[in-house]
Amino acid sequence: MIRVSNVSHSIGAAPILHDISVEIPKGGITALIGPNGAGKSTLLSLIARLSSLKTGKIEVDGLQIGQVSDRELARHLAIMAQSTHVSARLRVEELVGFGRYPWHRGRPGPEDHAIVESAIARFGLGAMRHRFLDEISGGQRQRAFVAMAFAQDTDYLLLDEPLNNLDIAGARSLMRLLRQMADEDGKTIVIVLHDINYAARFADRIIALHEGRVAAMGAPHEIVTQDLLTNVFGTDAEISHQDGRPVVLV
Amino acid sequence: MQALAVLGPLAILSLFIGAVPVSLGDFLHDPDSQRLLLISRLPRTFAAMLAGAALAVSGQIMQILARNRFVEPMTAGAGQSAALGVLIAAMLFPATAIWAKMSIAALTTLVGSAGLLLILRPLPPTQPLLVPLVALIYGGLIGAVVTFIAYQGDMLQFIGVWLTGELSGVLAGRYELLWIAGAAAAATWLIADRLTVLALGTDAARGLGLNVQAITAAGLAALSVTTAMVVVTLGAIPFVGLIVPNIIARRMGDNLRRAIPVSAFTGAALVLAADILGRVLRAPYEIPVATLVGVVGAGVFLYLLYNEPRHG
Numbered sequence: 001m002i003r004v005s006n007v008s009h010s011i012g013a014a015p016i017l018h019d020i021s022v023e024i025p026k027g028g029i030t031a032l033i034g035p036n037g038a039g040k041s042t043l044l045s046l047i048a049r050l051s052s053l054k055t056g057k058i059e060v061d062g063l064q065i066g067q068v069s070d071r072e073l074a075r076h077l078a079i080m081a082q083s084t085h086v087s088a089r090l091r092v093e094e095l096v097g098f099g100r101y102p103w104h105r106g107r108p109g110p111e112d113h114a115i116v117e118s119a120i121a122r123f124g125l126g127a128m129r130h131r132f133l134d135e136i137s138g139g140q141r142q143r144a145f146v147a148m149a150f151a152q153d154t155d156y157l158l159l160d161e162p163l164n165n166l167d168i169a170g171a172r173s174l175m176r177l178l179r180q181m182a183d184e185d186g187k188t189i190v191i192v193l194h195d196i197n198y199a200a201r202f203a204d205r206i207i208a209l210h211e212g213r214v215a216a217m218g219a220p221h222e223i224v225t226q227d228l229l230t231n232v233f234g235t236d237a238e239i240s241h242q243d244g245r246p247v248v249l250v
Numbered sequence: 251m252q253a254l255a256v257l258g259p260l261a262i263l264s265l266f267i268g269a270v271p272v273s274l275g276d277f278l279h280d281p282d283s284q285r286l287l288l289i290s291r292l293p294r295t296f297a298a299m300l301a302g303a304a305l306a307v308s309g310q311i312m313q314i315l316a317r318n319r320f321v322e323p324m325t326a327g328a329g330q331s332a333a334l335g336v337l338i339a340a341m342l343f344p345a346t347a348i349w350a351k352m353s354i355a356a357l358t359t360l361v362g363s364a365g366l367l368l369i370l371r372p373l374p375p376t377q378p379l380l381v382p383l384v385a386l387i388y389g390g391l392i393g394a395v396v397t398f399i400a401y402q403g404d405m406l407q408f409i410g411v412w413l414t415g416e417l418s419g420v421l422a423g424r425y426e427l428l429w430i431a432g433a434a435a436a437a438t439w440l441i442a443d444r445l446t447v448l449a450l451g452t453d454a455a456r457g458l459g460l461n462v463q464a465i466t467a468a469g470l471a472a473l474s475v476t477t478a479m480v481v482v483t484l485g486a487i488p489f490v491g492l493i494v495p496n497i498i499a500r501r502m503g504d505n506l507r508r509a510i511p512v513s514a515f516t517g518a519a520l521v522l523a524a525d526i527l528g529r530v531l532r533a534p535y536e537i538p539v540a541t542l543v544g545v546v547g548a549g550v551f552l553y554l555l556y557n558e559p560r561h562g
Contacts, residue, residue, distance in 0.1 A: 045453075048457065049456070050453050050457070070456050070459045070460070070461065071459035072459075073459065074457065074458055074459025075459070078457060079453070079454075079457040080457075081451070081453040081454060081457070088314075088446065088449035088450055088504040089499050089500075089503045089504045090446070090503055090504055090505055091503055094503070094505050095450075098443075098446070098447055098458065099458075101443070101447055101458045101459070102458055102459040106443040106444070152458070
């Protein structure tokens with residue numbers, strides 16, 4: 001469980017988050033949504049200790065962020081940051097292999113190799129494992145990064161807008177892979193999404209942020225409503241329903 | 251291993267080429283030739299290889315720390331800071347031992363390189379060409395300070411002679427500091443995996459539990475020591491740290507555990523080849539290795555700049 005208590009945050013003089021308290025239970029996919037500037041990515045980076053926490057308290061499985069070492073946390077929580085533009089020219093299999101770094105710290109053993117192999121197979125990267133990251137498509141690259149996070153073998157996986165720059169096929173296949181990781185491997189996935197429809201379709205829970213506050217929280221069918229679109233997103237798009245899940249008609 | 255295959259013959263060739271002609275037979279029978287070998291040719295060959303290897307590796311590390319492929323210590327302030335250290339030592343403490351001068355140079359290099367990282371940090375990653383531009387200006391500024399102080403102290407000639415990297419003055423007993431540079435470069439191989447993780451970006455590296463500050467500090471220390479030792483013993487040799495890591499990255503990627511040794515051998519081969527060429531081109535006079543590497547390196551640099559693969 002991720003427990004966020006009374007977290008406020010500002011960047012420079014600009015307040016970003018106001019007294020946020022949420023609990024994200026173990027298991028399933030939790031989507032953070034909200035308009036631009038709502039504080040989604042900030043909240044995620046605070047949970048992942050990439051920004052330093054100033055006010056409030058965050059616990060991941062009882063480990064207190066700010067107290068626990070980076071090294072220890074890396075075995076519980078993996079983060080896929082927003083920009084996966086990497087200047088390092090690595091082969092796909094090398095990148096996935098570095099997901100094991102928190103466990104072997106430079107000396108991979110047979111178990112590490114086995115996990116990397118299974119990650120490569122699972123994410124369909126076998127055919128491109130020897131290619132460099134700058135030689136494959138954006139969708140394949142995102143998949144390689146998720147495979148790396150998978151190889152890190154943590155209970156918690158945080159992703160910041162992983163669908164950026166992906167076409168619809170890439171976005172759907174990535175979300176399906178995440179769904180599979182939640183359902184079959186029992187991972188707890190927290191994901192910042194721009195598109196409400198992807199959140200409504202694939203997430204178990206949605207936390208909607210608005211101007212640094214939690215505007216709504218719950219299952220997709222409970223919170224993706226006309227009110228949410230009007231009050232939080234400031235738009236009057238209509239909502240339809242498909243198999244019990246809401247769909248925003250854009 | 252191609253680099254090794256080139257380096258071996260070059261090293262042997264280097265022993266036979268110079269103002270005094272010698273043959274294999276002379277080395278075996280003639281005591282004068284043997285002295286020449288031990289006092290001049292062998293040290294010179296070692297010096298070229300050590301400097302080349304150290305510069306290539308320090309370039310690779312600076313490119314990771316600056317998150318940009320187009321910077322290298324000699325032009326980005328580290329080389330100039332080392333020169334500043336040499337100058338300060340020569341003016342303020344002319345009588346001190348060489349190791350003290352060397353320590354001063356290493357220290358100023360460390361400060362200069364750390365300063366570079368600080369001013370590069372706010373630059374937007376979306377504008378990759380800003381980094382080499384700012385680095386060049388930064389290096390130019392420190393270089394201007396060096397020139398000004400040297401001018402005031404009537405040491406322009408001294409600094410000019412000293413700072414043009416060349417190996418004609420290398421003799422046994424006067425190049426051994428370069429072994430420290432070589433050792434510092436070799437030591438980076440021990441943290442190669444960590445440096446590669448750092449190259450994934452600060453956030454990704456922290457996410458993998460890397461101690462980013464410690465590895466950054468270790469990288470800075472390694473590149474400062476190598477750069478300072480090369481400047482103190484041979485002078486500035488530009489472009490080696492730029493073109494070698496770039497060529498290696500193109501060919502085999504940035505997995506440093508594999509790339510650092512290849513970079514080191516390639517850098518060694520490049521500087522040794524340039525030195526041999528410099529001895530031959532207008533024999534019995536010599537062309538400084540920095541001049542030759544500079545001419546060739548500038549061309550290769552432009553080529554790399556215009557042919558950088560452009561992917562998202």
